[in-house]
Amino acid sequence: MLRFSQSLAEVMSLENLRVALFNYIVAKQLNEELLIRIEDLDKEKVIEGNDKVILELLTLFSIEHKAVVYQSENLKYHQKLTMQLMGSKKAFSCFCSDEKLEEISAKCKEEGKVISYDGFCETLSDETVLNCNAPFTVRIKKPENTVEFTDLLKGNFSFQPSYVDSFIILKHDKTPTYNFACSVDDMLYDISTVIREEKHIENTAKQIYVRNQLNYTKRIDYIHTSSILNVNSNKENDLNSVRYFIEQGFLPSAIANYLVLLGNKTPSEIFTIEEAIEWFDIEKVSNDTVEFDVEKLKLINKKHIATLDEMRLSKILGFADTDIGKLGKLYLDEASTINEIKAKIDLIFSSKDSLKGFEDDFFDLKECLSSAPFMGDFNELEKYIIENTKLDDKSLSRNLRYLLTGTHTGPDLSAIYSLIKNYMGEIVK
Template sequence: MVRFRVSATKHLDIETLRIGIFNYILSKKLDKPLLISIDDTDKQNNIENIEKEILELLNLFSIDHERVVYQSENLKYHQKIIMQLMAKKEAYSCFCSEEKLNELKEEAKKANKPIRYDGFCSTLSDETVLNCNAPFTVRIKEPDSKVTINDLLKGEISYQPYEIDSYIALAHDKMPKKVYASAIDDMLYNISTVVSNDGESINAARETYTRALLSYDTKIDYLHLPEISNNKSLNNVKWFIDEGYLPSAIANYLVSISLKDENKVFSLEDIIKSFDVKNIINNNIVFDIDELKKINKKHIELMDNLRLSKILSYADADIGNLAKLFLTEVSTIKELKEKITLIFQTKEENSTLKDGILELKSCMNKAPFFNNFNELKKYIENNTSLKENEIEKIITYLVLGNENGPDMNNIYPLIKNYIGEIIK
């Protein structure tokens, strides 16, 4: 089973979505079910109902999964197993305050050394621990030798004991921290493969070490993707959807920037067929929203006209075709909807065209139906004092809300059935 973990303390962001997409791709490639694990043990910082929003967004991206589990559901196992480790002296109570831990961090920074716990509480006697009434966390004891994980992209990666550190497994409220919870849950659910990013590699080693302490020797393969280097500047996934980026285009872009020489337009189904771990790039990625816009535009161009019109709140293939005429100017569904909505709205008064507009509207109220724009122009020219160039300028304004835009000869055949409603 392939495991994808999301946090209940934050909205789904672009980096996490990318990881989810690759978990999905790999699960399909390996023909293994996908499990979504909700990290919800940080009760104080959890966002109410965030898991519902996350799952709905994942569904938009067609990320099918067999099961959703919550880390908090396994609390009794987490606590039972940590007691076993404490009995074996592989874990211990830590009474150090936040102030003390912050001092260690500052000292490490000043000395330009890795931040790690000094192990003070690991030396406390059982009697001292028993007689101490201060709140405590529970730490996993630092390993005695290096810990090695298997990365499908980078091969074997080893970490020294000081890098693994004596990490916190249970917080002061005795709720498990995400690394410890994941280590235990991956055993419970028989996880075989995990996709994450490079920043989680050290945590994969901690999870592997924790399971080894429990004599769990089933191998778990990891795939750590290079991180998006400017990820902090990105808005969450819901923002992109609300701004009119198609899920298919977002997925296309996030996969393409992660693979070597993969910049064409494709669907997830396409990439699953050709996917090879060796094709993943091994250096950090820069998110370029202009490139996303180009791919989004391509996906809109390829969309069925009727489907596009329904997304724009219509049910007419001609409206979908009409919207595509504006892709020379805009690149998102939101922008296209603004263009189409404006066509059907009453336009602001134009002082320079005012007299011509009144004359043209009067003529149009009496005009028969015309299939051809040139025939309509000829009729208006014969029944008003307006010249041909004036007629086209006025109609363009009454349709688009400005005097410039796509050629009216291309627009008219798509709105001819609505022309009386538009020019009223």
């Protein structure tokens, strides 16, 4: 089984989504199931309603999963296995204050050493521990040997004991720390492959060590994907969030296409995730940091819009008319997102009262069209207007385009008219 984990303290970013997509694709290729794990242990930092948003986004991107589990549901197992480690003398109670830990950290920095715990509480006798009423954390004992593992993408890693350290596995409030909870949960759900961002490489060493100390012997394959550079990361506005790009009018299919394309050699530039399952090779994804390019995403988005069924596009734009879908595609030469196309359509249906410098001509044109019979042909419409107004060719062209589209430039007016002729009463109101 594979798993995708998302913290409730963070909005889903493009990097998170890329990892989710990789997990989904590989799970399909291996014919294994995918588990969604919601990390909700840090209650103070949880963003209200974020779990609902996360699950809605996964559904929007058609990322199928077997189940959704909340990390807090496994608290009793986290605590039970902590006691097991303490009983076998592989973990110990630590009574050190924050001030003491800061002092240890400062000393390590001063001596140019890796910041690690000095082991003071590890030497306390059982009697001393029993008689101490101070709050305590639980630390796992520092490994005696290096912790080694092979990343299927990045190769071999080796971490010295000082890097792994006697790290805390249970906090003062008796809730587990991130690395201990992840270690236990991956055991509980029989995870076989972990795909996540490269920032977790050091965490992987700690989690492997925890499982070793718990005598868990099943092999877990690890793949750490490269980071994405130059994505907006303004936390206040969530400009790195998946929801932000959806709200800006990017199609989920285009976003998924772009994220899988990043740092990857693909048979074609435009594809669906279903197609990617056929040829994707996680071990051939680039190890190099990849650079986000919003212009490239816009280009891919434009191509995905172009392949949409016209009725579906129409409904996305707020209509239920194939002609409106075709109209939307007419604007793809100058628009790249659903929002940009919708803005063009909204202008067509907006109220146009006057055209500066041509007020009289504009009024005459509007009056003419308001009383005109239905005309299915654009040339027929122009002929009718010339016969019933005093507009010359230049004035007619300028005023008619503005009245029908709200702008002075755009696609061929006759092509636009053929798609909006049924709405003329609403457009020239």
